[in-house]
Amino acid sequence: MVALQIGKRIYFDVFTGNVIVDTGERQGAVFETTLAQDVIIYTELTERNPEMFGVLELPFGAYAQDFAESNGYRVNVETKTLEFSYPDPNEPEEPQPYQVPLSIEVEQLKVDLGNAKTQSTQTDTVLMEFMNYYFENGGM
Known part of the structure; x- marks a missing residue:
């Protein structure tokens, strides 16, 4: 028998975005x-009009x-x-604003860094080609 891995469902209030039920992950x-x-x-869902809540289904893990x-x-x-x-490590009791998941920000920074490295390598290549051409053709 194969063990299943089931991601969580997050039921939320469609007006506020507040979480009503987090089913948790199961495996x-x-x-x-x-x-x-x-x-x-x-019960939290049974007691509500179905039009008043939405659901996000997340893959396992x-x-x-972030959680x-x-x-x-x-x-x-x-x-x-x-x-x-x-939480802010300097003020752990102070409420902090909600934001995009840090895991997504980190992945975007990795992509941006990779793009910057590629651009830098391309610039270095063009500069080297220019310098070679310049010095091969008499330079100064």
Whole structure:
């Protein structure tokens, strides 16, 4: 028997983005529930009009580090994406604004750095070609 890995579902208020239910991740001898089953299972959903909440379905392990390091999260109701609040090490009790997951920012910085390195290498190559041409053709 293959052990399943099921990502979490995050049910949220469609007006505020506040989390109503986080189903958590499951693995092993588990089964995946349907959205209709979740509404029956979770009282917080049963008590609400279905038009008043939305759901994000995340793959198993998605945003693991963000969930571990944040002190809160919500759904941006316009973009339907997660936003996290991370504690400030200098002021751990002070509430912090919600922001794009740091894991996404780090990945974007890696891409930007790779692009900058590529651009720098291309610039170096052009400069070397120019210098070679200049000195091969009499220079100064």
